[in-house]
Amino acid sequence: MTSTAEATPLIPRDALFGNPTKAQGRLSPDGQWLSWLAPKDGVLNIWVAPRDNPDDAKAMTSSTDRPIRQHFWAPDGKSVNYIQDKGGDENFLLYKVDVATGEETTLTPFENTRVQIIGTSETIKDSILVGLNNRNPQFHDVYMLNLNTGESELVLQNESYAGFMADDTLTVRMAFRQNAEGGTDYFKVTDNVVANEPFEATAMEDSLTTSPAGYTTDGSTLYWIDSRGRNTAALYAQDTATGEKTMIAEDDKADLGGTIRDPKTGEVEAYSVNYLQNEWVAIDPDLKASMEWLDERLDGEFGISSRTDDDQTWIVWNDPLTAPSATYIYDRAASTLTPFYVARPELEGAPLQPMQTVEITSRDGLTLPSYLTLPPGSDTDGDGRPDEAVPMVLLVHGGPWARDEYGFNSAHQMLANRGYAVLSTNFRGSTGFGKDFLNAGNKQWGLKMHDDLIDATDWAISEGITSESQVAIMGGSYGGYATLAGLTFTPDKFACGVDIVGPSNLETLLSTIPPYWAPLVKIFHERMGDPNTEEGLALLKAASPLYKADQITKPLLIAQGANDPRVKQSESDQIVGAMKEAGIPVTYVLYPDEGHGFAKPANNIAFFGIAENFLSECLGGRAEPLGDVLEPSTAEIVEGAEHVKGLQDALGS
Template sequence: MTKGPLATRLLTTALAATALALPGMALADHHANDGTTMHQHHQAAPLIPRDALFGNPSRAGGQISPDGKWLSWLAPKDGVLNVWMAPVDNPDGGKPMTDAKDRPIRQYFWSPDSQSLLYIQDKGGDENFLLYGVNIASGKETTLTPFEKTRVLLIGGSESIRDKILVGLNNRNPQYHDVHLLNLNTGELTMVLQNDSYAGFMADDTLTVRMAMRQNAEGGTDYFRVVDGKVEAEPFSATAMEDSLTTNPAGYTNDGSILYWLDSRGRNTAALYAETVATGERTLIAENDKADIGGTIRDPKTGVVEAYSATYLKTEWTATDPDVKAALEFLGSNLDGEFGIQSRTDDDGKWIVWNDPLIAPSSTYIYDRKAGTLNHFYTSRPELEGAPLQPMHPVEIASRDGLTLPSYLTLPPGSDADGDGKPDHAVPMVLFVHGGPWARDGYGFNTVHQMLANRGYAVLSVNFRGSTGFGKDFLNAGNLQWGLKMHDDLIDATNWAVEQGITGKDKVAIMGGSYGGYATLAGLTFTPEAFACGVDIVGPSNLETLLSTIPPYWAPLVKVFHDRMGDPNTEEGLALLKAASPLYKADQITKPLLIAQGANDPRVKQAESDQIVGAMKKAGIPVTYVLYPDEGHGFAKPTNNIAFFAIAENFLAECLGGRAEPLGDVLKPSTAQILEGAEHVQGLEEALGS
């Protein structure tokens, strides 16, 4: 839930990520920790097919055009996600508007004038996203940023200028994004501001660049006014390093008179402030003691905040506008579970609303505010209706030094008869670690949680120190703590689960992607007896080489990594990075390890996985290594994602004794290359030979 006609329609995290972020069945008759068989625990729960969780959704990403005439969504066309469109009064009369044949389209949005559908796409996971437009009248598709090795960023959209947007392009210099005005209907690009040092820009509703941001020597951010297309020499505002990830400008009102800030300066959690541009006077709008203020709902016509959210264990919305408050209350009384707004018309009369019931597949609705009606648009994964989906339990776990770790636990079906969030008997557990690390786990339907729980495992996700959303003190407690206190938090959470009777000490696997992959490698090297096995997805093994190979467009933000991980340019920092790198302790690994990597990953290069696999082979330690030649930082193609989780669940079944859907011929439609250790995963050699 965010502002206005364009911002609500573009998931800019895919464009501007600055972290490692980063998803006929026989029962295996293995033994659980308490001596009873997994079959006895879960015989009443059918296995949920992998395809139902990780295959293409039937529909996703539903939106309504700004003029309210059209509905759009993502859906498969010949097995590949494409953008579809239908008249608003005939949602079932859709037709595909794009023709992607290989890589799925995952991000799209409407042009402000409702004349075209826009989407971004990279090649093979290289994250060089280009912008494409499809004219809805003619069906003609245009590459709006026709450049090589270029990544487009959205700088700004407008309520009053409907046929243009501001974009950033790094085609001139790969490190910096120049600001261009893009005419969405003609494709004309006009340079607005050449950038030789700034990390980002902000514009107002007139598509005038008003602010530039740049890292300062203290590791924080300097904010500069832009006047007549020129950046002023001195910043008008600045943060120190401690506030650099918890303080950000949040946009102007449409008349340009108010600048909103999410700001942690002089406090712990980020609060929402309104700053009068002419005088600099600031007004506190919202604050929360436990969590940063996160999203806002903004009036499309004025840009004024109408509601705001804070997410500690769950998301809570507070409306400041009475009409929006009434709308949210109406939705809350008519929908079970979590919900939110994912698209709005210009007149704000119709909303597209997502609903996550948590123990049923998510659905999307068309909410007519004037008529007071809520009509079902689609269910994303109807094949999950009636499946034994499990509730997620928010829990608070104490770290050894007194921090509270907000966490989420999912239990296997049939294991918790009284529904108190603890299994009747200890069960195997997977500690599933989020990426980032400057990101967070949240409450809601989670496909990995559901799959692993269905296979017989408790699943625990922990917001360890360094996670975002819980204030700067919690975030900064993770500074220079890779492999140290950040890892201690994961160990403390694992010990908590053992002490609570959720799992047994020798029945815990660690698994994760990106930073979660690093945590997996750290778990098996630094604490080799803590986990029964590990699954590392695109995780770095050598922090020194990780920092030396970051994408060029991260250069303006590199000090974030140096201040929070260790500076390789100093003797002390380099020593810290090496000490925190699992590569140098690869010979300590004693437990089974599965590694998966995308060959085109621009964030965590293939060399990160190659290095540790090579070190393990040199030490005579077995490892299973899966490489995807057409993927990047994670696996976008459903056939590849399904193949990976097929391998992972059979790996975990052999290690922890859970259930697994047999591999069958799941590898055939994927590009998975098993470079090492097929013999260590049940059924994998047979699947390769079939």
């Protein structure tokens, strides 16, 4: 490590992974109230305050265990609503809190049920459409739910569809499900009866890059993000009466992403393109003027997180990249930008490092959009490369049908602060870069998808960023799988690995998916391998790190949530058992009250404390001592406490 890096203050784990001071600011539809998430007795809850007196805040919920992580206002502004599961089981129920009385109600009081929000309305203010799978865990029936009375009425019983879409009148207009080819069929719904034949369909190659994006308020236009007949997904408007489509926007490098819609008409006012960085393109002149006004005053990335019904007041988030994110109240008419809160004020003045965008070429010529963060003081001439090679962590995203993005990243910042370069690479199979890039990952788990990660590592070595013996691999979900693949398929490539809720056996992974994923199972078979065929089963077994566990020669840390419905605990248990049987050391951390990732800050902080001390032993970087970090967490060290610096002492404290 450079002397500058060693002299850089350690950013405390708590500051990066603990509760934010405030988060997820929202405005009530009439603009009279502000809401946000903030700790109450150490747990994130919903707070509400008058718009004209934010200091007069009141906690509206009293969660004492699991943090509330998302909330929204009822269209009539009479209540704030949130969804919550139990212990990470992803059986989300819908709750409401009456703003006037503070009374809290469970709107979907069912066991083993996962609620979906199917439709909300600008004109029907007291009701929404929800999907409930309490009758059949595989399929969500559609109900009209009155948010004020809590009464629900069955609209459509579902026997085979993966989802539905409604218009502003809360009339179900569309149903969709997978077809035999692994694509999606879209059916018109009339008077709550689904048509026999689809009016639109995709093949498997377009199944993850084509989807309807909603109706205008009057129902005359249906928007699509559509890759059919092209590579990158473009934005189209379809006349619902004639079926005619008109292209609104396209980009040759990236799929069109999100849209900003007029709150009253539902018409698209702006769209986003996210290749290396996210960029908004405004169509509406008034919105364009407001976005340009904000761009002149805010550094880094920004966006709109909440708008009033009259569209005159916005909540705007801002990510300055090397400072903690901030949130503002923007009055469009008065042209004022009022500070609302800084999410993590303890990071103000901290040595946060800039994230670089880089393009890496794979061995077969694909361009891999990637992100690099360097340790403080390592790049004195500012050329984007360290003065001398430093240890590196290859941080792999989950999904795999997801992507890494530009912006503040707590893991990047902690690892860079500890003395590591951090590289995140969008390998083939990642979304957002066109269907050719996505489909290049089909049935390539452990094969070309893994080759891309090796190529990214070799690029970093060739650029002098790191050296061959100093690279760790780390990630969650698919990133955890990639870690296991890295240490089994290419056992000499990485110095160590950190696997967070990663599958080790693709056959058992597919046999234990949640029941509500059953309507989508074809996509897993087409993109990973079909276990019902001899060829597919052989492919899945060949790509499963479990069967090569005896090849592991480098240190491995595994972390798992016991309630994970996607990657069951058995996925980690299996490979830990195989390693023990082969006499190979492993450290295994289990959280009995977590699911697919760690929602509770105390658990997240404990995990990163263990991880940074594990990496320090392996790569020689810095680490904040463990101290008593385990005490407030539920972490159980199932195996290998002796392999992490200070872990046995922490368990004894």
